[in-house]
Amino acid sequence: MKPVTLKQIAETLGISITTVSKALKDYPDVSKKTKALVKDLAQTLNYKPNSFAVNLRTRESKTIGLIVPEIVHHFFSSVIKGIISQAEKKGYLVIILQSNESYTLEKKQIELLLSKRVDGILISLANETANYNHLNSVLANETPLVMFDKIAKLVNCSKVLINDREAAYNATQHLINIGCKRIAHFRGPLLPQNSIDRFLGYKKALLDNDIAYDSTLVYILKDMSYDEGRFYAKKLIQDHKDVDGIFINTDLVAIGAIKEFNNLNIKVPEDISIIGFSNWFMSSVISPSLTTIDQPGFEIGKKAFKLLFREIKNKKNNKKINYKDVILETELVIRESTKTL
Amino acid sequence: MKPVTLKQIAETLGISITTVSKALKDYPDVSKKTKALVKDLAQTLNYKPNSFAVNLRTRESKTIGLIVPEIVHHFFSSVIKGIISQAEKKGYLVIILQSNESYTLEKKQIELLLSKRVDGILISLANETANYNHLNSVLANETPLVMFDKIAKLVNCSKVLINDREAAYNATQHLINIGCKRIAHFRGPLLPQNSIDRFLGYKKALLDNDIAYDSTLVYILKDMSYDEGRFYAKKLIQDHKDVDGIFINTDLVAIGAIKEFNNLNIKVPEDISIIGFSNWFMSSVISPSLTTIDQPGFEIGKKAFKLLFREIKNKKNNKKINYKDVILETELVIRESTKTL
C-alpha cells in the first residue's frame, strides 16, 4: 500500500498538482468548489503529506532535540513530561537523548541532532562538561538552543533556572533556625553550576549567622546516587561526631543518608536534621519523610520549550533573538527529617 | 551560515555531484585520489548531508516513535532508557509521546507518527484502549510495530512481555506459604491485559491451594496511584477485618497502602503482609521495604527495540516478517513487607 501523493489526487481530479496543494492549504486563490473536491478526495484516500518532502522544502522538521543526563530520575522525567506536553500543543515532536553525564556522548549527540537538522535543541548539561565548543557550534549553526537546570553561564543563550543559591541559603537558614550548630553539606561535583551555587548559598547562610565555615564539613560527591548518600553519611559520622544538621544537594542522596542513619541507629531528626533538594515523590513517603526544596520540574520543562519555541519563531521571521534567563520559584517543604522550631 | 551541500563541494573541486556523493559513501568505482580529495574538503567544510533530502530519497528517517502512558514512572522511564540506549547503537533516534492513559490521545499520536513517517513504532497501551483500529492501521501502513507491557493480544505484531499470570501466581503462592489465609488483591482497571493476567494468576494460586476465591476481596483500581493505594487500604480494613495478606498490582499503590497502614497503626507484615509488583527503586527504601516482583524495564525496552529493528530490516529487504512474542523473566524479591517463613 503505497502512500497517496498530491500527484495521484491531481490526476484523479484532472487538475494540477499546484492547485491540489493550494486547495489543501486553503489558499484564498482557489475556488470553493475545487477546494471541496480536493479535500473530499484527500479525505477518502487518507492523504497525508509526505513529511520528508515538506521538511526539505520548508527547511524545518517540526522536531526538536532534548538531551538530559539521565532519564530514570524523578526531576528529569518531570522536565521531559513538561517539554513534551508543551511541544505537542505547538505541533512539535521531541527526540530524546541521554548523555549519561558524559561529555563525549553529549558532544556526539549534539552533532547528531544538528545533522538531523532539528528545529531547536534543549539541554541540561552533563556533570563532566567543561568545554562548550559543541554548544557554541549549535549557535554558530543558527539552531535555537535553550539550556535548563544544569547550564553553562558562559554560553550565550536562553536559560531556565531556579535560584539555587537562594534556595540553598534558605535550606541552610532553616537548619540554623531550628538550632543546628554544626551543619555539613554534601555537594555535587565541582563543575556543574547548580552544585557550585548550592554550595555558595550554604556557605553564605553560615557566614550571615556568624557560624564559622568549616571546609571539612563539605563532602564532594561524584555520582549523586543513593549509595553515595549511604557512604558519606557513615563517613560523616566517623569524621565528625558533633554534626547536627546536613544540607544535601539532592534528594536521592539524602534518602540514602537517612537510610544509613536508620541502620546506624542515629535518629533523624533528633540527632541530625537533614534537608534534601528537588522534592522527589519518594521523599514524601520514606520514614522519616524528607524536608527538601521543591524544584518545579514540569514547569521548568514547559517554560524551556516555550522559550525555544519563541526563538524558533523569531528565527523564521528573521527577527533578532534576545536571550532571556527565566528563574522559577522554589519552596522549602518542611517534613519530618528536620526538628520543629 | 548556510549549510554546505554536495553541489558546493562538486563546484569547488570541479567534479560532478554524482562523484562527490559516491566518494563520500565509499563507492568502489571512485578513484582513491578523488575520494581523498572529496573527503578532505568535506571534512574542512564540515559537510553534513541534509537529512531531509536523504530521508526523501531513501524513504526512511532512522527515527522511530514511542508511545507510553506516563513518563514520570519508574517502570516506563526504565523502559525508555533501554529503548534509547539500544536505538542509539543502531543509529536510530526516538521520538517520545505520552498518552496519559487516554485512547483518544493515543490514537492521535499514532496518526501523527504515521504522518511523520517514522520507521517504526513502539507502544505500551493506554488503560482506556479497547479499540485497536489505530494499531491495525499502523500495520496496514506497513510500518513495523512492536508492543510491550500493556499489549493487545488481538493485534498481530511482535510483543515483549513478562509472564504476568505466573508472576502473580508466585506472589500469591508466597503469601500462602508464609501463612496468609485471607488474601486480598488490588487489581488494575478491567481492560489492560496485564491487570487481567495478574488477577488470573492470583485466583489460580488460591484455587490450587484450596482457598476459596472471594470476589469481595478483589478491588478494582482506576489510576493506580499512591493515593488510591491509601484509599483502598483503608477501605479494605473497614470491609474485612480478617485480611492478612494483599497482592497489589503495582508498587506505587502498594507503597500508598503501606503508608496508610502505618498511619492506622496496622503492622506490616505482622498484621498484614503485602506484595507489590514491578520493583520500583522506591520500594527498597521505604519502611517496611516492599516485597515485590521485579520487572526488568530496561531489558524490556532493549528487547522491544531489537525486535523492531529486526522488522525494519526485514521490511527493507522485502523479507517476510514473522511476529514473535518475547517473554522476559521476573523474580520475586522478598523484603520486609511480608512475614518470614
Add this chain to the structure above:
DNA sequence: CTGAAAGCGCTTACAG
C-alpha cells in the same frame, strides 16, 4: 573511473 539525468514529493513565485 566519471557524470548527465531522473526522480523522491512537496511549495511557491510567477504567468496567464
Add this chain to the structure above:
DNA sequence: CTGAAAGCGCTTACAG
C-alpha cells in the same frame, strides 16, 4: 481562479 516550472539536496541506474 488555474497551472507550468523551478527547486529543496540528495541517490542511483545507466551510459560512456
